[in-house]
Amino acid sequence: QGQLVESGGGLVQAGGSLRLSCEGSGRAFSMETMAWFRQAPGKEREFVAAVSWTGGRPIYAGSVKGRFTMSRDTINNLTYLQMNSLKPEETAVYYCAAGRGMVAETASYNYWGQGTQVTVSS
Numbered sequence: 001q002g003q004l005v006e007s008g009g010g011l012v013q014a015g016g017s018l019r020l021s022c023e024g025s026g027r028a029f030s031m032e033t034m035a036w037f038r039q040a041p042g043k044e045r046e047f048v049a050a051v052s053w054t055g056g057r058p059i060y061a062g063s064v065k066g067r068f069t070m071s072r073d074t075i076n077n078l079t080y081l082q083m084n085s086l087k088p089e090e091t092a093v094y095y096c097a098a099g100r101g102m103v104a105e106t107a108s109y110n111y112w113g114q115g116t117q118v119t120v121s122s
Contacts, residue, residue, distance in 0.1 A: 002027035002111055004096045009116030016120070017084045022096030022113060024077035029053075029098045034072055034079045035109060038092035038118075045095070047104035049081060059102060064090075086120045094118050 008020040022034070035050035049070040051058040058070040069082040079096060094116055099109030 002029065002098075004029075004098060004111055004113035006094060006096045006113040006116040009094060009118045011119045011121065012086055013121050014086060014088055016086055017082070018086065018118060020081040020083065020094055020096075020116060020118075022079040022081075024079075024098070029077055029111070030074045032098040032111070033100065033102050033109075034070075035097045035099070035104075036070060036079075036081045037095045037097060037106065038090070039095070039115075040089075040092040043092075045106050047106075048094070050102055050104065051079075052102045059104070061104070083118070086118075088120045088122050090118065091120050092118060 003025050005023050012018050031053045033052045036048040037045050038048050039045040047061050049058050049060045067085045072079040096113040097109035098111040
């Protein structure tokens with residue numbers, strides 16, 4: 001019924017910044033919670049940030065709070081993740097997701113993008 005496509009990943013040096021975008025299509029995601037997750041090779045997918053359809057304050061994983069900022073343009077079906085002061089250990093595939101509620105669990109999300117690679121070099 002809908003698709004999410006991430007963009008904006010790439011190679012950045014430690015301490016640098018990237019801005020990821022997530023574009024929805026096929027349906028509106030205005031009534032869904034939007035979230036960002038990441039998954040490094042050999043590791044479990046982990047929660048990064050999320051914001052509800054009500055437009056309230058985003059929530060963040062403790063490891064990124066203060067450095068990452070999530071926002072969304074609900075009308076245009078766009079979601080963003082501004083990442084500052086990136087660390088090498090944050091190298092991962094970053095995924096956009098949509099689902100029900102404000103939660104940090106992968107099982108709570110019904111729609112997933114295919115991910116965008118973020119590589120942070122030392």
